[in-house]
Amino acid sequence: LACPTASLYERECIADVWRALDDPDKIVLAQTAPSIQVTLGELFGMPPGTVVTGKLVAALRRLGFDKVFATDFSADLTIIEEAHEFLERLEAGGPFPMLTSCCPGWIKFCEHFYPEFLGHLSTCKSPHQMFGALAKTYFAAKHSYDPRKVVVVAIMPCVAKKFEASRPEMGTDQFRDVDYVLTTRELGRMIRQAGIDFGSLPDEDYDQPLGIASGAGTIFGATGGVMEAAVRTAYAVTHPDERGLIDMAELRGQSGIKEAWVDLGRWQVRVGVAHGLGNARRLLELVKAGEAFHYLEIMACPGGCVGGSGQPILAGHDQAALSLDYRHNRADALYRIDFSRTIRRSHENPQAKKIYEEFLGRPLGPTAMKLLHTTYTPRSPVPTRYDPQLFPSIFPRS
Numbered sequence: 548l549a550c551p552t553a554s555l556y557e558r559e560c561i562a563d564v565w566r567a568l569d570d571p572d573k574i575v576l577a578q579t580a581p582s583i584q585v586t587l588g589e590l591f592g593m594p595p596g597t598v599v600t601g602k603l604v605a606a607l608r609r610l611g612f613d614k615v616f617a618t619d620f621s622a623d624l625t626i627i628e629e630a631h632e633f634l635e636r637l638e639a640g641g642p643f644p645m646l647t648s649c650c651p652g653w654i655k656f657c658e659h660f661y662p663e664f665l666g667h668l669s670t671c672k673s674p675h676q677m678f679g680a681l682a683k684t685y686f687a688a689k690h691s692y693d694p695r696k697v698v699v700v701a702i703m704p705c706v707a708k709k710f711e712a713s714r715p716e717m718g719t720d721q722f723r724d725v726d727y728v729l730t731t732r733e734l735g736r737m738i739r740q741a742g743i744d745f746g747s748l749p750d751e752d753y754d755q756p757l758g759i760a761s762g763a764g765t766i767f768g769a770t771g772g773v774m775e776a777a778v779r780t781a782y783a784v785t786h787p788d789e790r791g792l793i794d795m796a797e798l799r800g801q802s803g804i805k806e807a808w809v810d811l812g813r814w815q816v817r818v819g820v821a822h823g824l825g826n827a828r829r830l831l832e833l834v835k836a837g838e839a840f841h842y843l844e845i846m847a848c849p850g851g852c853v854g855g856s857g858q859p860i861l862a863g864h865d866q867a868a869l870s871l872d873y874r875h876n877r878a879d880a881l882y883r884i885d886f887s888r889t890i891r892r893s894h895e896n897p898q899a900k901k902i903y904e905e906f907l908g909r910p911l912g913p914t915a916m917k918l919l920h921t922t923y924t925p926r927s928p929v930p931t932r933y934d935p936q937l938f939p940s941i942f943p944r945s
């Protein structure tokens with residue numbers, strides 16, 4: 548692999564997940580990242596941008612998962628926490644720009660190459676890690692499950708999420724937040740191994756209570772989507788009597804760097820978005836040279852998670868030529884889902900509200916900080932890409 552931050556290493560988890568599904572003692576939960584519902588169909592001959600949410604849920608049930616939930620739900624929690632963190636920073640006067648933290652490829656890049664920005668990162672865990680932490684606490688307690696018997700499998704667009712789930716800070720002494728990460732491609736292989744005819748599956752709904760999501764939670768999968776979702780909630784908090792500012796066209800599309808000004812009541816705020824690490828570097832260098840931003844979204848993959856390293860690769864096609872169209876079609880599908888939802892702002896998700904009432908208390912409160920937030924590590928010197936000492940399990944000694 549040629550990952551500049553060594554956060555990408557593809558260790559296949561399929562055998563581990565089959566073992567967990569075969570173990571009658573385990574309660575195995577699936578959570579699916581927002582972008583999976585618009586990319587999985589490509590592995591079964593469907594055009595890019597086909598929305599297969601219902602078939603995705605049905606396939607996971609037929610594979611044997613006890614519950615199938617949506618990471619879009621915990622993306623709403625990420626936004627609620629992160630928007631409040633941003634408003635707190637506005638009150639405190641910084642540090643700016645605040646930087647999003649939901650992309651583990653970007654986090655590792657920052658830890659290695661821009662450690663001076665670590666204090667700018669939001670402390671929010673990424674949505675699938677938040678989901679895992681709540682599955683092993685809130686969900687397990689509600690159903691009187693022993694958290695050690697709950698296995699969380701995250702279906703992600705991304706091999707960097709495998710590394711993220713293994714970070715020591717992503718869990719407690721008792722449990723890991725997320726036990727296994729399967730990429731979209733790995734899930735496709737499991738569906739084939741099980742002999743499931745994906746195209747003829749019926750549409751089924753996510754399980755509750757962790758399956759309800761706003762449109763804002765769903766657009767997380769596209770570049771600009773995290774910022775747009777955060778701005779929707781920050782705007783609602785600072786304009787309690789208005790219902791405006793839902794769509795932010797300036798933050799959508801495949802331009803490498805995007806920006807917008809947002810009216811947040813007492814504050815006029817400049818936000819920016821970069822996708823792809825080359826653009827991330829350009830944007831951070833602009834900030835170092837004096838460009839003033841208040842809040843930046845950075846995603847490591849071109850197009851954001853719809854262009855992630857675990858997404859379908861179409862054999863026999865010119866990947867470079869097709870990728871822009873593919874990213875566009877996949878992102879467009881996420882925005883269509885968002886537009887079709889009655890709830891399009893994270894803080895209006897009724898289950899998110901309930902979780903705060905019953906368990907978390909308030910955004911940035913003690914329980915939320917303990918379970919939903921994390922810390923970062925300056926990492927230097929920069930690792931050699933192929934250093935066998937770093938990953939002995941991938942580069943076994945001969």
Ligand code: SF4
Pocket residue numbers: 649650651652653704705706707708846847848851852853854855856857
């Ligand atoms: Fe993973 Fe890429 Fe999405 Fe970052 S942008 S979370 S590296 S798929």
